[in-house]
Amino acid sequence: MAVGGTGRLALLRKAAGHTQKTFVTDFTHEASRLNIAASVSVRQLRRWESEEPSPLPHPGQQIVLEAMFGIPISEMGFAVPPHRLSLAAPISNPGTVKRRTFVADVGALVAAPLSGIGPGARIGTADLTRLRTRVDDLYQTDHTTGSVPAMAQARRIENEIGNALGVSSYTSRIGRELHSMLAALYSHQAWYGYDGGRLAEGRTACMEALAAAQMIDDPLRQISVLEILALIAVKAGRTWEAASAVESAYRLARQAGAGPTVHLVIALREANVATHNGDLSGARRALSRAVSHQSRMDTDTEVPPWAKFVGPFEVDYATADLYLRGGRPRKALPFLRAATRGMGSDLARNSASYRAKLAHVLLAAGEVDEACAEMTTVIRASGRISSPRLTDRIHDFQSAAGQMKSRVARDCAMRIRETRQEGSP
Template identity: 70%
Template sequence: MVGIGGNRLAQLRQSAGYTQQAFVKAFRHEALRLGTDASLSVRQLRRWECETPPPLPHPSQQTVLEAMFGVPLYEMGFDVPDHRLSVSAPIGDPEGVNRRTFVADAGVLAATALVSSRPGPRIGVGDLGLLRERLDGLYQTDHSEGSVPAMTKARRIENEITGALSAASYTSRVGRELQTMLAELHGHRAWYGYDGGRIAEGRAACMEALAAAQLVDSPLLQVSVLETLVLLAIRAERAWEAASAVENAYRLAQRAGAGHTVHLVIALRAANVATHVGDLSGARRALSRAVSHQGRVDADTKVPNWAQFVGPFEVDYATADMYVRAEQPKRAVPFLRAAVTCIGGDLLRNSASYRVKLAGVPLEAGEAEEACAEMATALQVCGGISSPRLLDKIRKFQRAVAVIDTAVARECGDRIRETV
């Protein structure tokens, strides 16, 4: 019989960054991957970690434990009968073909399989908290100052995360969270590409974000990327890609058991696609779904950061967009006014964008004075916001009003030039 000491298993688990509950969950996943009929409860894990000697695992449990830790069972602190011993031997060794094998020295595996041995700084849970705070702060920067300063901050954070993943020491749990943050950053860059009119860059960032989100197995993170991809695909005149992104977002949201807020975002993107291609019946259906979800968002217990911008004002804005596409601008105006009135004060960029849209609609309807009055109000809230998409909307209005030969129109054009 071979033994190594009482709490070795607990030490290995803690070094890997698992709580007892998390380890039991990881054990189940590993058993599924191995196709092994093995189970483990928290109660049994506690017995293994507390009793001396710990009860011997069943052979199927031994298979999973050795796969998870990369060391033989006896090095986890169990008394193992000779016939259950696992040894390190080449796979091609004819003397050892019936024995479980390990590809390296067990002692080395115990150190390296759980914690990175890179020479860089060690990244712990506290460091993750600081990075998470800065990452979440990008939303506020984008909403209040625009995508240009947000992109500058995002690049700094991305460099720190990629540097940590490449050179720092961390547990597998910390590494997974770092990769999740990197996927989120790619998603941010995709949005900045859309807002900045760099559509090809945005789509490339979407592909990176989707791949990274798949690697960390986060369906909701994939949904967040797909909703941005819809907007990018529309701008790239790839309606089929936008429609496919919507369908995949619905599928992933259902798989993740997402709440009404996430489904509201997807419904709005479905309305964007239908409006773009002129499918007004499809747009109305999508907006009806959006209204239904909006009425039930209070039932959501948790809403992802990327979905917290949405609200009834987005539904009104999308409805106005549908009427503009249907060449009924006067019917769009009440919905735009409602959107401007209801949008939160912390969403400054969107608020300014809505007001510029509200100014443009009466201009299309031939109501130049009303349009110029709305633009004057919009310009008052645009100061300090660095958003190429918002700037493009203002310049589009500027070009349209320049052909109108009235004192009000000329004064509005002068005010836009001064502000921009």
């Protein structure tokens, strides 16, 4: 059954996921972004959606409504006089009025897959929802199967969003969401570069992510990029850059009023930088701050997705690094054991990587049987995980074990070699 009058406006509002109250709030934000003195009340919105004939929005309200939905108000069910009609023509055409461009047959385009959208097509709320789900799924892909398949998936999504931003029509709100997702994708790719040892590639992705996050003024996303940049810079020997990234992250966190979880991530990166520099007293101070933030994580009301991975096991792991840097591997072992056992089963890639490091330290400490038992667990899990960093750790353990006099160690090295050969194409 066709919907006449401004019942169409109610359908559009609901399709965008708004109640009448949240729509009024979003309307106010959109008007502010457009620098237009326009507002609407819940009462007025109800009149627009229910009365026949409905009161015509004034010109300022018209601009905001058309920006929010990406269609002329005539397609929202309002009776619009000819002089108020918005043009449906490319704004670059010579001789036409430079006004908002709209696309006809919006409903059909919203239902189309994003990858099929061509020049002039409109990006709608349904497209955003599908894209956001796919971007969020990258965390699961990376944690369960590794950075290699996650990178391939991220690049496909990046191409689709880049195409949409370049040739499609969308409201300012939807454009901001697309740029936000692009920033998230670059952040993911920066991490994959770090995990894969492609440090220059990861750093480039960090710069792209920072630019995208700054464009939409998203300080929390900038922090997520800076914490990855700190890791990459440490690995590349650019310790000054790593320290600067940490300081910038702290500044943004203060400005944004970030909670203890975000501050915990930054403190851990600060500890990582100090440990790498041999500043063990600085690393201890950073870890003390990390413990304080960790104890208050349950007070966080909102945690960004990129920070949800962090937990007590990360603090234990960083503490173990501190002891290893100080030449005290046996003091590090309890913390490494606690880190591997305190990690959730959904973090398969991290779990295998942590266990591989534990196996290395155990081997160096002469705990050969336990080291080989840990590495056996890693090998069993690694067949489902494609992570260059994990592969390197397994290879290093194999080399070290193969050179030992212990028969247990040499047998373990042989099993690793055979398993890797069986898994080779």
